[in-house]
Amino acid sequence: MPAPTILLPQDPLNPRRVDPHYSYEAQLVRGLGGETALIDHDALLAGDAAEAVRRVPPGIGPAWYRGWMLPVPAYAAFVRALADRGCNLLTSAAAYATAHELPGWYSTFEGATPDSVWLAAEHHPGELADAVARLGGHGPAIVKDFVKSRKHQWHEACFVPELADLPAVARVVDRFVELQGEFLAGGVVLRRFHSFVPPAEGSGGRSRTTARVAAPAGATVGRSADPTGDPAGDPAGDPTGGAGSGTRVGAGTVTGAERAAEARVWWVDGEPVLTGPHPDTPEVFPAPDLTQVRSLVRALGCRFVTTDLALLADGGGWMVVEVGDGQVSDLPRGTEVSGLLSSLIST
16 A cells, blocks of 8 residues: 555645745645645635645555544545545545544543533523533633633633523633634533643743643634634644644634643554643643543544643643544644654554
8 A cells, every 4th residue: 555645735825835934844844754735724614625635646645644624524525535636635524524423532531531411502492501510509600602711701601600500601602602703613612620820931841830721722823714723833733833734814812821741642543653842831831640541542433632631730640631633633733743644654
């Protein structure tokens, strides 16, 4: 079987070139002897999957995607359009949905990740009250959709200080849904809030002081009109530090929430091939214990995924903050990714 090709988004201003955000990865892949091909991300979002894959050579066989986030239906159309050209995307549409959206991976990681419940974006007050009750009915929580939060609008559309205050919960949820608009993914999620160990001031270590940090993380920054991404450092398209995975949006400022000292772990066929900083905190290099997480990733059954982990401030150990599809997860600038890319093109 031929080595997998890496599919990358084209530059919207120069369709014959790779999107600048992914040019470094493209260079590394070619330096490792791998092949790349370009896809039109904007055409995928517009519903024209056949046009989106027009530059993919026919009959290239297996492939991985490394690019901006896609809604699950658009990704499914992407898989079908590639199959019509003789290209087999190694992450199926079902596997993408499982890793990309919280309801897909939550049951596997339940107990190792913040308790969560979800409901439809359009719901009546009784359904919201029922969701709150299922989450325990009291204590702090955060609001997000199946993929992203709005932690840069912490008090307005993310953080719920007390679940027992149902009118306040409803205000935050309604504002979140309003701001997400057409970019809302799936439905509304309520997650139990936890305090995690924050990054040490100006260093790569961990501070003893605790930070109030939301359990989820998961949006990205970059070049798109989607206003739902989490603020970050805009190198690559995801939560900070590196853009790349995820929806593309303008950077913002996190207010009211301090970032945790998160680690992002990249898994290929159940093995951790890269452990590095989260894009939101590219200067922090935690070393999480992966003993439990390894078995959970294998149980999930997805070939290429990421897990974001943070250390609980109460001494309870490492918790899985988020799971993601590795094709659309971001990398902080400066991360050594040759080993990761080598693993992808040798599968």
